[in-house]
Amino acid sequence: MRLDKTEISLGLIALGCVLFGFVSPGWLIFLLTIALAKALVVQGVVMQMRSGLVSFGQGLFYCIGGYTVGMGGQFFGIHDAVAALSLGMFVAIIIAMLLGLLLTRYREIFFAMLSLAFSMILFGILVKSQELGSTDGFNVHDWTLFGWAPEAGAGSQYTVFTMTVVSGLIVAVLIHRYTKAGIGVICEAVRENEVRVEYLGLSPRWLLYGNYVAAAAVSALGGGLTALATGHVDPEMAYWTTSGEFVFIALLGGLGHVAAPFIAAIVFSFVRTYAIEFVPHTWQMILGFTLLAVIIFLPKGLWSLVSREKTGERA
Amino acid sequence: MTCILETRSLNKEFGAVIAAKDLNVQIHKGEVVGVIGSNGAGKTTFINMVTGYLKPTRGEILFNGKSIMGHSPRAITRAGMARSFQVAQLFPEMTVLDNLIVALAAAESARPSFLSPLRSDARIARAEEVLKEFGVANYRDSMVTAVPQGARKLVDIAMALIGNPQMLLLDEPTSGVSMDEKTGLMDTVMNAVRQHGVTVLFVEHDMDVVERYVSRVLAFYSGEIIADGKPAAVLADQQVRDLVTGHRPTIKQGNGAS
């Protein structure tokens, strides 16, 4: 497997993050873990944006990933973190394969609203499920990693952080390749001209379907990691404001580079944390102005700050 | 000669408008067929039905002797019938090279790869070859939006041809192209087509262009084929002169607007 420059840079940054984890305070590690895990969900949103679809319901797969990890530990004795995360992705893939059959018939606002509808249905089901703690959700069982149980508190926090960084790295490398591979480029072609894609002998619908399922798996991984990091899941994960946040971060970062969602998610988390701390009642307004500024001044997202000279890249 | 495309009493109605009326056409392998007819005569409708974009109201379409009624455009493309469009259908925010590479990859496999790079050296080389063949190599790295109309038309046709189709349908390949560019464009296209041994049907308004390239002309009028035969015979046909070609000089002299 030959690595290109981007992939090597991503690897070095990931290594830097893991090392940085040793010296940084717990609150910062926690903040970064959540931000990076959410960035994985955002990657799913971005994958679909590249194909011209905006999912306002990516919280569905975030929640599925989280709840599968939680339920696996609580009810099915799956305590290994990797097994639980994989199961979460697997469940997300199965559900995406079903929903995708319907969703890929729709475009634009209809797709956005329908994806939102599915996530709200899950929200509704979870709220009604007393066994799953209704609106309160439930706690995630203690977990192990290949048989090793990290000590509670700082130890487990650092372990999740490292797992998230490693997952982020693997996903970033895969998405980086995916974007340049047949399906990635042709999904962009679908966004630009579906009729032409059809007349090249390809099915836009099945391309979008494959992309939708892949995006669901990535987002579920983000949900699973969040569950491990917070030790708790609740129906809020599927609520529309959560999905809105993912779209927000996606726009903040832009589609210019696979690293953009990670950067945007970290910036978002810091802005929100400090906004809540210093202006507790108007933090939403601060976030609103941030997005407004990005849309007006950096329509291609924060990534355009990093790559000013790069022409040809687009939001 | 073997028949590559055949339609049997093909009909299409849009409400009260009859866009195709009992079209019985047989195109043979290796023919170059010109389709003429004024605007609204049903030329595009014919191409759209044959390529699976529009569902005929009645009738039968056979490609290589097999029915393709109800097949999707992609299935028909895969079967070997490619087309270009009246308005070039490209991927506007991609480079010309990428447009061709996507077309090439699509021709190679109906299932694009998830991880191996689309822009392989082999595909780049092949796409460059085709760009050269079509005389648009200088636009290789331009975004489609920055490419002039004539070159876009060529890229559109190149994308249809890169998949080595057996038959090519061109809907007004020279529309939107300046008078003096027309012949050059058609020469380029027809050279490429001859090298690939493709059967061609193209819609054209310029009778000089038609006479220059085709072996056979179909004249459409109000959804019907009113003449079918050698160019000299069809263009001399009284009905064709009255209903199709005859109008042209009068319009041109009238006010010059159209």
Ligand SMILES: Nc1ncnc2c1ncn2[C@@H]1O[C@H](COP(=O)(O)OP(=O)(O)O)[C@@H](O)[C@H]1O
């Ligand atoms: N999608 C459509 N809906 C309704 N009427 C249509 C449609 N497409 C074509 N028509 C009508 O069918 C007739 C033939 O159109 P068309 O095939 O586009 O003509 P041409 O390509 O010869 O100019 C015209 O009267 C046109 O208005």
Ligand SMILES: [Mg+2]
């Ligand atoms: Mg037409």
